[in-house]
Amino acid sequence: MQDWQQYEFETRAVRAGQQRSAEGEHSEALFLTSSYVFDSAAQAAARFAGTQVGNIYSRFTNPTVRTFEQRLAAMEGGEACIATASGMAAICSVCMGLLKAGDHVVASQSIFGTTLVLFSQILARFNISTSFVALDDVNAWQAAIRPETKLLFLETPSNPLTQIGDIQALAQLAHDHGCLLAVDNCFCTPALQQPLALGADLVVHSATKYLDGQGRCLGGAVVGRNELIKDVYAVLRTAGFSLSPFNAWVFLKGLETLKIRMEAHSRNALALAQWLATLADVTQVHYCGLPSHAQYERVLRQQTGFGGLLSFEVKGGQPQAWSIMDNTRLLSITANLGDAKTTLTHPATTTHGRLTPEQRAATGIGDGLIRVAVGLENIKDIQADLLRGF
Ligand SMILES: *Cc1c(COP(=O)(O)O)cnc(C)c1O
Numbered sequence: 001m002q003d004w005q006q007y008e009f010e011t012r013a014v015r016a017g018q019q020r021s022a023e024g025e026h027s028e029a030l031f032l033t034s035s036y037v038f039d040s041a042a043q044a045a046a047r048f049a050g051t052q053v054g055n056i057y058s059r060f061t062n063p064t065v066r067t068f069e070q071r072l073a074a075m076e077g078g079e080a081c082i083a084t085a086s087g088m089a090a091i092c093s094v095c096m097g098l099l100k101a102g103d104h105v106v107a108s109q110s111i112f113g114t115t116l117v118l119f120s121q122i123l124a125r126f127n128i129s130t131s132f133v134a135l136d137d138v139n140a141w142q143a144a145i146r147p148e149t150k151l152l153f154l155e156t157p158s159n160p161l162t163q164i165g166d167i168q169a170l171a172q173l174a175h176d177h178g179c180l181l182a183v184d185n186c187f188c189t190p191a192l193q194q195p196l197a198l199g200a201d202l203v204v205h206s207a208t209k210y211l212d213g214q215g216r217c218l219g220g221a222v223v224g225r226n227e228l229i230k231d232v233y234a235v236l237r238t239a240g241f242s243l244s245p246f247n248a249w250v251f252l253k254g255l256e257t258l259k260i261r262m263e264a265h266s267r268n269a270l271a272l273a274q275w276l277a278t279l280a281d282v283t284q285v286h287y288c289g290l291p292s293h294a295q296y297e298r299v300l301r302q303q304t305g306f307g308g309l310l311s312f313e314v315k316g317g318q319p320q321a322w323s324i325m326d327n328t329r330l331l332s333i334t335a336n337l338g339d340a341k342t343t344l345t346h347p348a349t350t351t352h353g354r355l356t357p358e359q360r361a362a363t364g365i366g367d368g369l370i371r372v373a374v375g376l377e378n379i380k381d382i383q384a385d386l387l388r389g390f
Contacts, residue, residue, distance in 0.1 A: 004074035009191070014256050017070030019063065030249040031063045058245060060237040068248040069221070071255055072211070075190040076203050078223035082233050083248060087186065087206025089241035090220030091115055094182055094204060095151075096239065097232035101127040103150040108135040108165060110158035110363065111184070112206075113351055119153075135165045136295060138173065145177050155184040156193075156302075159337075160311035160347050160371035161364050162288040164295040167302060171199025180228070186210070186338070191262040192305040202228060207247075209338025210308075212254045213261050217247040261340075261376065265308030268382065269374040275383055276312045281320070281390055283368070284313040308374045309337060311347070314390075317367040321346055324370060327389030330381060337373030342382055345371040 004016040021029050036055040038044035046052035055061040065083050073081035084090040095118070099105070107119055109132040119130040133140040135158050145152075152174045156165035167183060174181040182202040183195035189210045195203050205211060207219035220243070222232050236242060266289065273287035288299045289306030299306065314320045325333050325344050334343045335350055345351060352365045360366075374382065 004070075005077065009075065010259050012071070012074040013191075013258055016074035017067040019067065021063075028064065028067055028249060028252050031058075031245055033062075033245075034058050036061075059240055059242045060233075062242075062245045062248070064245040064252070065243050065248040068243070068252050068255075071252065072190075072205070072221050073223050075255065075258075076185070076223040077190075077194050077196050078203065078229075079226045080229035081221055081223040082229055082236055083207075083243035084220040084222065084236060084241045085243055086218045087112075087184075087204070087208055087220040088114055088118065089236075090204045090206070090222045091118060091184070093232045093236050093239070093241050094202060094222055095123055095128070097235040098180065098228065099123075099128050099150055102148060103128050104146050104148045105130040105151045105153060106141055106144045106149055106179075107132055107152070108154040108156075108158070109133060110135045110161070110163060111153070111155050112159070112186075113354065115153075115184070135163050138166060138169050141170060142173055145173070145179070149177060149179050152179055152181045153184070154182075155186065157187055157288045157299075157307065157309065159187065159309060160345070160351075160369065161286045162293070162307075162309060162311070164288060164293075164298050164302065166298060167195050167198040167200055171201075174201070175199070187307050187309055188303055188305075189258055189262055191259045192266070192307055193303045196223070198302065201225065207251050207254075209336075210254075210262065210265070211251050211258065211338075213258070213338060213340060214254065215336060215339040215341065217244075217250045219243050219247045219251055262305060262307070264376050265374055266305040268376065268379050269308045269310050269372075270306060271379045272372065272374055272382060273310050273312075276310075279390065281315050282312050283315055286311045286313075309371070310374065311369055311371040313366050314368040314370065318346070318348065321368045321370050324386060324389035328385045329388070330377070330385045331372075337371075339373065340376045342375035342377055343373045345373075347371055 004012045069081040131144040154165045171181045180201040183200045185203045186206045202224040205221045270289045277285045287310035331342045348367050
């Protein structure tokens with residue numbers, strides 16, 4: 001395999017990992033096959049024994065999936081990658097591959113709701129406990145670490161308030177205590193943030209979001225050092241969390257345009273955030289690209305762009321927030337994000353609806369808060385559509 005790190009990011013996004021078949025196809029081939037034929041019984045035996053490298057069965061070997069894995073690894077600057085059926089399968093594979101009963105996890109309290117359920121309810125049944133701490137408070141992370149802590153887990157920027165975790169400081173803290181740091185890089189993608197270069201041990205992805213970028217397929221991935229990915233792969237291969245080759249093929253096309261899409265999402269989101277901040281009925285705009293953001297200096301150090309996610313609080317609470325959403329004609333009301341189409345979410349009654357009003361208040365999710373995952377429509381049309389309900 002070529003050393004892709006000698007090439008710039010955009011080049012890796014378009015070229016890394018491609019292996020052509022005997023047909024000489026230019027675009028990556030889609031190998032939609034569940035199994036493979038052996039030349040002889042002896043070859044089958046050698047493949048199973050591992051003395052010959054080659055395809056066996058698409059739960060753990062597929063050329064299209066492999067190309068996606070090699071390309072994403074090259075883009076994140078990691079040694080290895082394994083693709084999974086969803087973002088949750090990626091996070092689950094990390095936990096099953098690297099943790100055991102009795103271990104302890106420290107996680108940011110501002111993580112994807114389903115990840116929170118995985119840690120607090122599912123892993124707890126297997127005697128793996130988790131402490132949740134404030135994303136941006138390094139001292140709280142330190143205080144939560146115990147002798148049996150094995151993993152620190154975060155997302156940055158957080159959703160929907162775009163708080164920032166200090167990847168470098170948390171990597172140092174993790175390593176000082178013999179722990180691993182895993183970063184869910186879903187919102188920035190490697191186009192805007194590369195956690196491994198900042199010291200993280202693992203990056204996890206929901207490819208469902210910006211890596212696809214057009215709302216078509218579910219998928220996920222884990223990227224990191226060979227020695228760690230080997231243990232994660234062992235679980236995936238056995239548990240069957242595998243990515244469909246069709247989805248891998250769709251994501252390969254998504255990766256080719258990732259950089260220019262993330263730049264366009266960021267441009268639109270910054271313009272929208274600046275505009276929202278001028279409206280009298282908007283009491284607060286949360287966007288890590290605004291100089292008024294509490295951790296703006298850290299954002300500039302850690303990210304090369306600000307991303308497409310923002311949220312804003314309107315006067316009038318839930319009735320006014322719902323009115324703005326219901327009066328749009330173009331923008332989509334959905335819980336999803338990372339799409340060419342702009343999506344609107346009311347966190348207090350959907351993604352954060354499980355929390356009590358007190359918990360929501362403590363985490364800053366007001367009843368008048370609207371999350372916007374800013375898409376690639378023209379910014380003037382996004383503004384005009386939002387303005388209808390004000
Ligand atoms: C959506 C999401 C996930 C879960 O990904 P799926 O592909 O839906 O399983 C994990 N983390 C973050 C930050 C997400 O937004």
